Amino acid sequence: MRLSDSQVAQYREDGYVYPVPVLDTAEAATIRQRLEAFEASQGGRLKASQRSKSFLLFKWLDNLIRDPRVLDPIQQLIGPNILCWNTIFWIKDVGSPSFISWHQDATYWGLSSRNVVTAWLAIAPASIEAGCMRVMPGTHAGDDLPHQDTYDEHNMLTRGQTIVEGVDETQAVHMPLAAGEMSLHNYRLAHGSGPNLSGDRRIGVSMHFMPPETRQVVGTWDSAALVRGVDPYGHFEHTPVPSRDLDPVALAFHERASLAAREVLYAGASQRTGRL
Ligand SMILES: O=C(O)CCC(=O)C(=O)O
Numbered sequence: 001m002r003l004s005d006s007q008v009a010q011y012r013e014d015g016y017v018y019p020v021p022v023l024d025t026a027e028a029a030t031i032r033q034r035l036e037a038f039e040a041s042q043g044g045r046l047k048a049s050q051r052s053k054s055f056l057l058f059k060w061l062d063n064l065i066r067d068p069r070v071l072d073p074i075q076q077l078i079g080p081n082i083l084c085w086n087t088i089f090w091i092k093d094v095g096s097p098s099f100i101s102w103h104q105d106a107t108y109w110g111l112s113s114r115n116v117v118t119a120w121l122a123i124a125p126a127s128i129e130a131g132c133m134r135v136m137p138g139t140h141a142g143d144d145l146p147h148q149d150t151y152d153e154h155n156m157l158t159r160g161q162t163i164v165e166g167v168d169e170t171q172a173v174h175m176p177l178a179a180g181e182m183s184l185h186n187y188r189l190a191h192g193s194g195p196n197l198s199g200d201r202r203i204g205v206s207m208h209f210m211p212p213e214t215r216q217v218v219g220t221w222d223s224a225a226l227v228r229g230v231d232p233y234g235h236f237e238h239t240p241v242p243s244r245d246l247d248p249v250a251l252a253f254h255e256r257a258s259l260a261a262r263e264v265l266y267a268g269a270s271q272r273t274g275r276l
Helices: 005-014 025-041 059-065 068-078 248-265
Strands: 016-021 082-092 100-103 117-122 133-135 147-149 161-163 181-186 191-193 202-210 223-228
Touching: 005 016, 005 068, 025 059, 059 082, 059 202, 059 223, 068 082, 068 117, 068 181, 068 202, 068 223, 133 181, 223 248
Parallel strands: 100 161
Antiparallel strands: 016 181, 082 202, 082 223, 100 191, 117 181, 117 202, 133 191, 147 161
16 A cells, blocks of 8 residues: 655655545445444544543554555555554534644644644545535645634634635645545645535544654653553553453543643633543
8 A cells, every 4th residue: 555656756845645545435434333333322522532542542543544455555654653642533424614824833732843744534425515625736845834823613613713824725726535535644734624415424533743853842741652662762651452342541641642742732712621
């Protein structure tokens, strides 16, 4: 499952590449079933705290961040030693006005590296109609763009942070994905997505990978899963590998890890929306 030379070149030049096949249709359907059974077991939706660092909650997601079909392309982009910093669920229900404004993740994750890759895996179809991700090619290579916190009630980002200058919508590229496919983008790339106008839920999970020399420069403590190779730096506490869904040891770690992540994501914000 290797990226071709031209896909690697496109990632370097434009900041993204898609679609990259990961799961077959049956595997994607099984994951969706497991996620939706969990949602049903607790009354219908993931809680905000369950959206983030969720590889500590669900064994299937821990398996996914270690899956060679995900990691082989990541290794081509950032090298053989790989930490997974976070995973985040992005679920837009049918008819929901939820959207994600144009933003650059590098501006609020507190990570020192320019070389963090987001793998966004479609668990249900992410078509243009369903509100798939859109990107602004090349923006990963420039300066950070100015953002404003809007706190819009339908924005899925923690503080509705929105780029206010430097996005030319006419240059935007949609990245539609079938269930089981992923897109890869540099976390400095401007991206966002519109509401789900399709007849099915849009369910995606983002997985964020970084080289181990990366530091957390906003928070005082942070954690990550060592998913491939070695970590000679030790800047992040390594997360435990869950033995099963809701493993008590991993669950306790998740509590601590998501609190720390929230401190970073809301640093400097005037409000806490409770979205993560
Ligand atoms: O799900 C989306 O449309 C956007 C997700 C996102 O912002 C991200 O993965 O960094």
